[in-house]
Amino acid sequence: MRLLEYKGKELLNKYGVKIPRGAVITSVDDIDVLNTLKFPLFAKAQVPFAGRAKMGLVRRVDTIKDAENAAKDYLGKVIQDYPIRKVLFEEGVNVAKELYVSITLDRENRGYLMLASTEGGIDIEEVARRSPEKIIRLYIDDYEGLRDYMIRGVAQKLGLEGSAAQDFVTVAKAMYEVFTKYDAELVEINPLALTSDGQLVALDVKVMIDDNSLYRHPDISIEDSDYTQEELEARKYGLHYVELMGYVGIMANGAGLTMATMDLVKEFGHEPADFLDVGGGASKDSVREGLKMLLTDDRIKAVLINIFGGITRCDEVAKGVVEALNEVKTNKPIFIRLKGTNEEEGKRILAEIGLKTYETAEEAMDALSRTLRG
Amino acid sequence: MAILVNENTRVLVQGITGREGSRHTQYMLQYGTKILAGVTPGKGGQTVQGVPVFDTVEDALRKFPDINTSIIFVPAQFAADSVYEAIDAGIKLIVIITEHIPIHDALRFVNYAKRKGVTIIGPNCPGVVSPLRSKVGILPNHIYTKSGPVGIVSRSGTLTYEISYHLTQAGIGQSTVVGIGGDPIIGTDMLEVVKMFEEDPETKYIVVIGEIGGTMEERLAQYIGSGKVTKPVVAYISGRTAPPGKRMGHAGAIVSMGMGSYESKVKAFQEVNVPVARTPTEVVKLIKQYIR
Numbered sequence: 001m002r003l004l005e006y007k008g009k010e011l012l013n014k015y016g017v018k019i020p021r022g023a024v025i026t027s028v029d030d031i032d033v034l035n036t037l038k039f040p041l042f043a044k045a046q047v048p049f050a051g052r053a054k055m056g057l058v059r060r061v062d063t064i065k066d067a068e069n070a071a072k073d074y075l076g077k078v079i080q081d082y083p084i085r086k087v088l089f090e091e092g093v094n095v096a097k098e099l100y101v102s103i104t105l106d107r108e109n110r111g112y113l114m115l116a117s118t119e120g121g122i123d124i125e126e127v128a129r130r131s132p133e134k135i136i137r138l139y140i141d142d143y144e145g146l147r148d149y150m151i152r153g154v155a156q157k158l159g160l161e162g163s164a165a166q167d168f169v170t171v172a173k174a175m176y177e178v179f180t181k182y183d184a185e186l187v188e189i190n191p192l193a194l195t196s197d198g199q200l201v202a203l204d205v206k207v208m209i210d211d212n213s214l215y216r217h218p219d220i221s222i223e224d225s226d227y228t229q230e231e232l233e234a235r236k237y238g239l240h241y242v243e244l245m246g247y248v249g250i251m252a253n254g255a256g257l258t259m260a261t262m263d264l265v266k267e268f269g270h271e272p273a274d275f276l277d278v279g280g281g282a283s284k285d286s287v288r289e290g291l292k293m294l295l296t297d298d299r300i301k302a303v304l305i306n307i308f309g310g311i312t313r314c315d316e317v318a319k320g321v322v323e324a325l326n327e328v329k330t331n332k333p334i335f336i337r338l339k340g341t342n343e344e345e346g347k348r349i350l351a352e353i354g355l356k357t358y359e360t361a362e363e364a365m366d367a368l369s370r371t372l373r374g
Numbered sequence: 375m376a377i378l379v380n381e382n383t384r385v386l387v388q389g390i391t392g393r394e395g396s397r398h399t400q401y402m403l404q405y406g407t408k409i410l411a412g413v414t415p416g417k418g419g420q421t422v423q424g425v426p427v428f429d430t431v432e433d434a435l436r437k438f439p440d441i442n443t444s445i446i447f448v449p450a451q452f453a454a455d456s457v458y459e460a461i462d463a464g465i466k467l468i469v470i471i472t473e474h475i476p477i478h479d480a481l482r483f484v485n486y487a488k489r490k491g492v493t494i495i496g497p498n499c500p501g502v503v504s505p506l507r508s509k510v511g512i513l514p515n516h517i518y519t520k521s522g523p524v525g526i527v528s529r530s531g532t533l534t535y536e537i538s539y540h541l542t543q544a545g546i547g548q549s550t551v552v553g554i555g556g557d558p559i560i561g562t563d564m565l566e567v568v569k570m571f572e573e574d575p576e577t578k579y580i581v582v583i584g585e586i587g588g589t590m591e592e593r594l595a596q597y598i599g600s601g602k603v604t605k606p607v608v609a610y611i612s613g614r615t616a617p618p619g620k621r622m623g624h625a626g627a628i629v630s631m632g633m634g635s636y637e638s639k640v641k642a643f644q645e646v647n648v649p650v651a652r653t654p655t656e657v658v659k660l661i662k663q664y665i666r
Contacts, residue, residue: 105477107558107588107626110484142481183478185558212450212625213476240623244615255556255623256530256585259612260654266615267652275616277623280500280512280531310514310535340535341514360655 001211001225004046006088008207011182015174017189018167018201022090028075031068038091039063043070046086047079048226050123055079061089081228081243093201098191099158100124101172103140103179105186112140112179114172116154120191146176160194167200182220183213234293237286238279241293246271248368249294249303249332251287253278253312261306264361268369273300281311287320288327295328302333302368306361309340316342318349325353333371337364375576376504376550377525377567378467378495383508384440386431386465387412387422388456389447394471396422398447398512405509405518410438413456431463443467445501445510453497454479461492469510470496470561477625480559487561494561498625500531500553513538513551522547524661525571527564528583529556529590529624533612533654537583540658546665549577556624558588565594572603579606579664581657582648586613587627587634595642608660609643610651611636 045057098120106113155168186208234241252258358364390412411434418429428434501511528534618629
């Protein structure tokens with residue numbers, strides 16, 4: 001999960017990375033804490049995605065009154081399903097140069113990778129496209145760790161000298177500490193500002209923590225992450241849900257089959273509305289809750305259910321479908337492909353409420369497609 | 375022949391007393407897998423499905439020195455410990471079914487296993503089956519009823535069952551089916567499995583089931599391009615319509631830092647003349663063309 005900016009900064013600061021002076025508020029009542037800071041400040045709504053400036057979620061405030069207005073504007077607002085609960089106010093920094101630096105997993109070499117660039121302040125994917133030669137790559141062996149000389153080499157390539165080069169060693173080591181101690185998948189500082197008086201300050205950070213490790217990080221709260229209410233709800237039932245832009249609701253079992261089903265929808269010229277994987281060995285409860293999510297989603301015009309029963313039993317799936325339809329009144333057409341373990345029993349259960357099933361996903365999708373086209 | 379598991383496979387089940395562990399011990403036994411022992415710390419002396427349970431891997435090996443493979447069902451928080459225990463006891467093939475193992479843990483034990491010459495399949499995988507000989511995994515028994523010339527390597531579970539099912543329905547059996555797992559860090563990747571299939575006389579054709587995320591498929595394509603794979607390969611990649619930056623169920627299925635896109639994988643395969651099926655069922659048609 002992706003941590004909110006302020007939380008990522010807090011972690012990095014704990015290990016020695018300089019961050020702008022600032023304060024986080026969760027309520028307008030707390031606005032007075034800002035009196036200890038030097039105006040003008042920058043108000044930054046805490047949402048876990050890129051492009052905040054363009055969305056008007058970062059603004060300069062010159063007085064406490066301005067700050068209060070910004071807090072009122074931001075707090076409670078819902079952006080892309082994500083409610084703003086916190087606003088970070090920070091003092092400005094005199095920037096001479098903006099750098100990029102990150103540590104991530106190196107999947108292919110089964111280790112870690114440090115990426116750095118003099119092209120800070122813009123998306124690294126943009127840099128990778130435009131000028132890949134400007135990205136410095138350093139492989140880190142997970143067993144041997146990150147050594148000072150390696151960092152000095154990167155600092156040199158970034159053109160850092162004197163105390164800034166020394167500071168860079170501190171920054172990189174702190175990032176490595178956070179990366180390993182907090183089971184991070186990514187620790188990114190972008191931009192890392194070189195100030196006019198030669199200091200390195202983290203202006204924006206992105207820290208992603210491995211969801212599976214949360215049990216050993218009691219100081220990381222899911223409130224500080226990018227999960228939306230729907231996603232959190234889905235997780236409770238062991239469902240994997242991702243919202244997409246289209247109008248054909250999809251439910252399948254297994255990540256691969258669910259993606260294949262999305263692709264099939266597209267193959268027929270339609271747009272998938274979601275990725276909903278009920279998992280291997282799905283129970284009727286998870287099927288019921290998953291289908292209810294789709295039936296109550298106004299964007300969805302028709303639902304495609306694609307189940308290949310291996311560990312998952314078709315009769316369990318059928319029972320979940322029936323329960324969902326009992327709980328939610330709907331006139332959305334549902335097309336079900338049901339194949340595999342206990343297929344006959346599943347088909348019988350669905351036939352009782354007048355739902356027919358298809359032998360292949362293609363046949364079910366073809367029927368759906370013809371219904372939508374009228 | 376086949377790869378990884380065969381009639382000589384002798385299995386230890388770690389986490390045998392848990393719900394999944396005991397259930398799949400039953401299914402594996404029904405399939406004909408030779409399971410000699412199980413391990414759950416503190417439960418030594420019990421039996422599960424007639425299989426004796428030991429407190430430690432060392433105890434189990436002392437009693438059953440023929441054990442050469444371990445399958446792990448131990449819950450995520452304790453799974454890493456079990457993997458080290460199996461490696462240190464000298465078991466050379468470890469299949470990790472457990473889902474949700476922290477990535478940093480997996481990275482460390484995968485590298486440790488490499489240094490010790492141990493093969494790890496998974497984590498978060500359905501396991502391995504060589505039809506009619508042995509199954510070390512959770513793949514459904516009723517689908518794997520025919521041995522034959524096709525080797526399958528896959529990042530997915532259900533999708534693999536589906537494709538295997540259609541192959542068998544079409545009368546085409548499989549040599550070995552390997553689910554390598556959906557996590558970002560796994561013990562054995564596609565390329566390593568394809569190299570095994572290339573060496574295996576029983577395997578005549580190779581099916582690769584990939585998905586978005588990482589660059590495993592691209593590296594495999596590059597290797598095929600170097601001419602070192604003589605057997606025909608057919609691929610399917612899921613996730614064409616997945617948006618970048620979003621994790622699609624599997625922790626490893628994410629397009630990030632501009633890497634791992636569907637287009638990049640398809641292009642890589644096409645450049646080395648590996649046909650890429652548009653749908654799972656098309657895989658069967660493509661394989662049939664080679665067989666004919």
